[in-house]
Amino acid sequence: MISEKMSKLLERSAAMSSMYTESARLKEKYGAENVYDFGMGNPNLPAPDSIRETSIRVLQETDPWYLHHYMPNNGFPEAREKIAASLNRRFGEHFDANNIMMCTGAAGGLNCLLKVLMDPGQEILTFAPYFGEYDRYADNVGCTLTTVPPNIPTFQPDPAALEKCVTEKTRAVLIDNPNNPTGVVYNEETIRAIAAVLAKKEQEYGHAIYLISDEPYRELVFDGASVPWIPNDYKNTIVAYSFSKSLSLPGDRIGYLALRSEVEDFENIVAAVAVATRITGFINASGLQQLVCAKCCDETVDISFYDKNRKRLYDALTAYGYEMPKPEGAFYLFMKTPTENDLEFVEKIKEHRILLTPGSGFGCPGYVRIAYCVAPETIEGALPGFKAMMEYYKNK
Amino acid sequence: MISEKMSKLLERSAAMSSMYTESARLKEKYGAENVYDFGMGNPNLPAPDSIRETSIRVLQETDPWYLHHYMPNNGFPEAREKIAASLNRRFGEHFDANNIMMCTGAAGGLNCLLKVLMDPGQEILTFAPYFGEYDRYADNVGCTLTTVPPNIPTFQPDPAALEKCVTEKTRAVLIDNPNNPTGVVYNEETIRAIAAVLAKKEQEYGHAIYLISDEPYRELVFDGASVPWIPNDYKNTIVAYSFSKSLSLPGDRIGYLALRSEVEDFENIVAAVAVATRITGFINASGLQQLVCAKCCDETVDISFYDKNRKRLYDALTAYGYEMPKPEGAFYLFMKTPTENDLEFVEKIKEHRILLTPGSGFGCPGYVRIAYCVAPETIEGALPGFKAMMEYYKNK
Numbered sequence: 001m002i003s004e005k006m007s008k009l010l011e012r013s014a015a016m017s018s019m020y021t022e023s024a025r026l027k028e029k030y031g032a033e034n035v036y037d038f039g040m041g042n043p044n045l046p047a048p049d050s051i052r053e054t055s056i057r058v059l060q061e062t063d064p065w066y067l068h069h070y071m072p073n074n075g076f077p078e079a080r081e082k083i084a085a086s087l088n089r090r091f092g093e094h095f096d097a098n099n100i101m102m103c104t105g106a107a108g109g110l111n112c113l114l115k116v117l118m119d120p121g122q123e124i125l126t127f128a129p130y131f132g133e134y135d136r137y138a139d140n141v142g143c144t145l146t147t148v149p150p151n152i153p154t155f156q157p158d159p160a161a162l163e164k165c166v167t168e169k170t171r172a173v174l175i176d177n178p179n180n181p182t183g184v185v186y187n188e189e190t191i192r193a194i195a196a197v198l199a200k201k202e203q204e205y206g207h208a209i210y211l212i213s214d215e216p217y218r219e220l221v222f223d224g225a226s227v228p229w230i231p232n233d234y235k236n237t238i239v240a241y242s243f244s245k246s247l248s249l250p251g252d253r254i255g256y257l258a259l260r261s262e263v264e265d266f267e268n269i270v271a272a273v274a275v276a277t278r279i280t281g282f283i284n285a286s287g288l289q290q291l292v293c294a295k296c297c298d299e300t301v302d303i304s305f306y307d308k309n310r311k312r313l314y315d316a317l318t319a320y321g322y323e324m325p326k327p328e329g330a331f332y333l334f335m336k337t338p339t340e341n342d343l344e345f346v347e348k349i350k351e352h353r354i355l356l357t358p359g360s361g362f363g364c365p366g367y368v369r370i371a372y373c374v375a376p377e378t379i380e381g382a383l384p385g386f387k388a389m390m391e392y393y394k395n396k
Numbered sequence: 397m398i399s400e401k402m403s404k405l406l407e408r409s410a411a412m413s414s415m416y417t418e419s420a421r422l423k424e425k426y427g428a429e430n431v432y433d434f435g436m437g438n439p440n441l442p443a444p445d446s447i448r449e450t451s452i453r454v455l456q457e458t459d460p461w462y463l464h465h466y467m468p469n470n471g472f473p474e475a476r477e478k479i480a481a482s483l484n485r486r487f488g489e490h491f492d493a494n495n496i497m498m499c500t501g502a503a504g505g506l507n508c509l510l511k512v513l514m515d516p517g518q519e520i521l522t523f524a525p526y527f528g529e530y531d532r533y534a535d536n537v538g539c540t541l542t543t544v545p546p547n548i549p550t551f552q553p554d555p556a557a558l559e560k561c562v563t564e565k566t567r568a569v570l571i572d573n574p575n576n577p578t579g580v581v582y583n584e585e586t587i588r589a590i591a592a593v594l595a596k597k598e599q600e601y602g603h604a605i606y607l608i609s610d611e612p613y614r615e616l617v618f619d620g621a622s623v624p625w626i627p628n629d630y631k632n633t634i635v636a637y638s639f640s641k642s643l644s645l646p647g648d649r650i651g652y653l654a655l656r657s658e659v660e661d662f663e664n665i666v667a668a669v670a671v672a673t674r675i676t677g678f679i680n681a682s683g684l685q686q687l688v689c690a691k692c693c694d695e696t697v698d699i700s701f702y703d704k705n706r707k708r709l710y711d712a713l714t715a716y717g718y719e720m721p722k723p724e725g726a727f728y729l730f731m732k733t734p735t736e737n738d739l740e741f742v743e744k745i746k747e748h749r750i751l752l753t754p755g756s757g758f759g760c761p762g763y764v765r766i767a768y769c770v771a772p773e774t775i776e777g778a779l780p781g782f783k784a785m786m787e788y789y790k791n792k
Binding site: 006007049112115119120136137248268276 | 400440466503674
């Protein structure tokens, strides 16, 4: 008696749930230390101590009525001001509180934003491979998600391929940079080329095409890579940010949307995000988390921890003969499977008690995602299994 | 360039925003103490001290990884268990963690639940007057909200009127008990009669009709009234609860859904709420708030504070000649306006620096909602204005 629509989603979701169940089953059977779970992007670093300290201080020093009560739907002005000031320092912006909207994680912010920008029947574009939930976010507002085919092997989006996909119905392009699942940072050249295509199409169709940049991994970059600040390259950019990864707070659900006042229909967007936040049931991002993250927004967890994992895993896997782009960001490797059937590979490697996510779930079969936000021992324990799998396929 | 759909909502919302602006304008002009704002249901009591103390203790004693990281979408099992145990003690339930799903306030829970139960084109029923956002929640899932006409003057829902409104497309009936905006507690007799109608219609149409009871005001009852525990009366009941009012935590966004294992399609509902929570962007209710509210779930703010406001205001207003049901719950009075045009009354009474919400916004013109979750001085200051307004209309 649940809805037909949800029944179908539940079936699909069963695959993901079974991965958790499988992980738990294997851990029970072989001991947790003998199971190598690279399935989920749940950061294994704890939040910095400053989160605990700041939370306690805010609780002690803030009037409880102010702290816990209804506030403007877009968040406490003081939190928005602090984040605006941080972005001004970092990216030379001229933001004030009005340019920032606190949201319930980037996922909450994206859903409210799509509600604001999209009418049913319109199209959102993204580049494969992409974060699998984008399909659902599009469906939530009655829209379709059209995917630009993956640009193998670099996974830098291909602007020419984008140009072919934009239609009159395209109102938003949604990117995730650094990318989940590839770990690739869309570089300045790519972003400028995307911007040129979109500006041309805006002209052609006579309406704005918003570039929504989902940036929960913005701080997680390596080898001196830098994530382009897209408002510099494209006028109608809206940035969605989450503190889930930079501060290891995914369970807190806190982030923000940021946009310049020059973005087309800026005032209506800001007002409408407040309405969308209310009518979708978010109402506002949790007050305490807003104040805490605003105070800690210039901090991050120890990124070098992920970098060590990245190097160790990348070097070992490529030495075994696996192919993948060297990731410069996030905490994922996107590895080509030695068989075209990534689902088969994911099943087969379970014999070595290694859990991975098939690329099919990200719109890119023939690859697997390896989430390396894990203990170094997990990597060391898993390497013989990865090696054995490559040998198996070579000799098959 | 925001969507057409949102443009229309923004216009409607402008009326509400202008109320806040108006309040701010009047306060600036006359001084905050001379403006009597009964517009919004923002509890004026602060959260109990135990919220601060428990929050600090949880932050100090909980492993930060556990506290801040991804958890099951339906919440921490330990939080769900504690709330289950509380409901077992209070209502003789036999719940365990599986019967409870933590959600981002009742508004978040309702939106996820409707996503689970409703297919586009189906109908949700509610009784006027009703919480105005229900229209939007229905629209979010492509459904219509059909309202059963108000049963004036008691505002106890009329089961016979309900029976006429149920159709084959009705999959859910959504009630708010104690009711916002009337403050009326739907009593046991009413609930049983509603249950009888729905059970008959379930039989007739051969599918479940879920009764969703939105109960953020469950603890706010007076004169010894008690809110029926609806799972006792109707099998397919799902309760949505929020700590926003009982613990004065509206800005925290924390609540839960509760249902018996006997509810039709129970296991799929629970699994699908997890999926809905993920795909709508909620992901999970904030972890800290889950643990804190689970520990404090048997506490409330000082309800007698609201009761004093209720009595003072009700007695004075009825003495002036106003008519309204005597509310037994929530913190609202729903007062008949001396003119049929509630919008005109709301405008006119602003001359006395009194701000009210028109009944039209709750599907019941000819009435106004008075939110008495205010300081006693606000009530005292406003009484002469209410009196003058009645005299004005009597002599008109």
